[in-house]
Amino acid sequence: MTASSTSTAYESASGLVHGKFRFFPVRVVATRRLGPSMVRITFAGDALREFAGGGRDQSFSLFLPQPGQHAPIVPFDAGDGWFAQWRAMPEDERAVMRSYTVRSQNRRYHEVDVDFVLHGTGSSSSGPAGPASRWAAEAVPGDRAVLLGPASEDNRSIGFQPPEGTDWVLLAADETALPAAAAILEWLPEGLRARAWIEVPDLKDTQELLSPAEADITWLIRDPLRRPGSLLAEEIGGAVFPDGAPYAWIAGESGMVRTLRRHLVGERGIDRGRVEFSGYWRLGATEEDLRTEKITEAVAQDAGEAR
Structure with a gap:
């Protein structure tokens, strides 16, 4: 597959929907340091016209390329089985996956701002640099990524839900x-x-x-x-x-x-x-550690319910 056909396939993958969530191929269009410990990266792409962040603490999954890759390798066509297929890929080939929140969304220009903490790359003492921090510290316009985020503003990835009667x-x-x-x-x-x-x-x-x-x-x-x-x-x-x-x-x-x-x-x-x-x-744990713990807990719970 040529570089141009790879790029076309990458851009067209945005039409694949998983419930209320969708893969959104994006590119970096701007970066701005906010302080010693944080950088703001602006992602853009035509696919983001369908991104429906509900504001507040809207979370999403971010997929980043491995070192040396032009774009992150993501199982766009796996439907609801994308996570199992992603986990089955070799660790040094599959995209790096991290969880982030949306800082802001510009619907007119199909852009999303994401603020990255530069763990271990600046004055932050919150832990050693991980792959996402290293990527964010070196990101430049044109770099590619993929968001797995909401295609509906009514989605389960917003935690801040104050009830009626909140003073x-x-x-x-x-x-x-x-x-x-x-x-x-x-x-x-x-x-x-x-x-x-x-x-x-x-x-x-x-x-x-x-x-x-x-x-x-x-x-x-x-x-x-x-x-x-x-x-x-x-x-x-x-x-x-x-x-x-x-x-x-x-x-x-x-x-x-x-x-x-x-x-x-x-x-x-x-x-x-x-x-x-x-x-x-969590202090002393990577996101992979936390994800593995959640998977282990879910498997144990399923096994218990099956008894």
């Missing part, structure tokens, strides 16, 4: 969840009270965040000698909360997420149904 919102995020927290703040309705605590590795990683809500944002600069998330747990643990019914969203390092969830539910008495939590990463 105020609590956001707790480290740098990995900063893009989602920023998108949530932009989505909140005018007049709603919001308290946000965001922990980042470096003072220069702070950003100007906008919101129509009455948002009070506290930036916390991590001590590199302490565990990521420690400041978040301490600051929120000692904070005075507004009156009324809260809705809490916690995302970032798994240990921090567990600690804060226990605090909010066990010590603050917030109903479990009003606390949305997500471990975006």
Whole structure:
């Protein structure tokens, strides 16, 4: 297959749909450093006219090429069996897969912004550089990737779902969840009270965040000698909360997420149904480690139900 025919096949693969989700071949059109620990990459492509991100903490799977590859190798034609087929490929050939959230979407120009934390490539102390961090640090316009994301705004990959009767919102995020927290703040309705605590590795990683809500944002600069998330747990643990019914969203390092969830539910008495939590990463573990654990747990659960 020639390079031109490969490119044509790559671009036409966008029409393959898996439920409410679809593969979207894209290319890098711009990169911008946001601070020592983060870079914003703008992806574009005609396929993104069908991308239907619902805002907030909209997540998706990102496929990146292996070193030396022109484009990521993804089983576009495998239907609902794409994941099994992807896992069956040789590890050094199949695309690198990572989970990210959408920072913003420009529907007019068919673009999606994604903010990458540069683990191990800058001043971030959140862990060694992985393949996605290395790719993002070196990305240039023209580089290819594939998004597996929503073709419907009503999709299960949005966690932030405040129930009716919410009087105020609590956001707790480290740098990995900063893009989602920023998108949530932009989505909140005018007049709603919001308290946000965001922990980042470096003072220069702070950003100007906008919101129509009455948002009070506290930036916390991590001590590199302490565990990521420690400041978040301490600051929120000692904070005075507004009156009324809260809705809490916690995302970032798994240990921090567990600690804060226990605090909010066990010590603050917030109903479990009003606390949305997500471990975006775990100290000392790669995404492959976490994915393998989830697969093992799912297999064990299926085996138990079959007995």
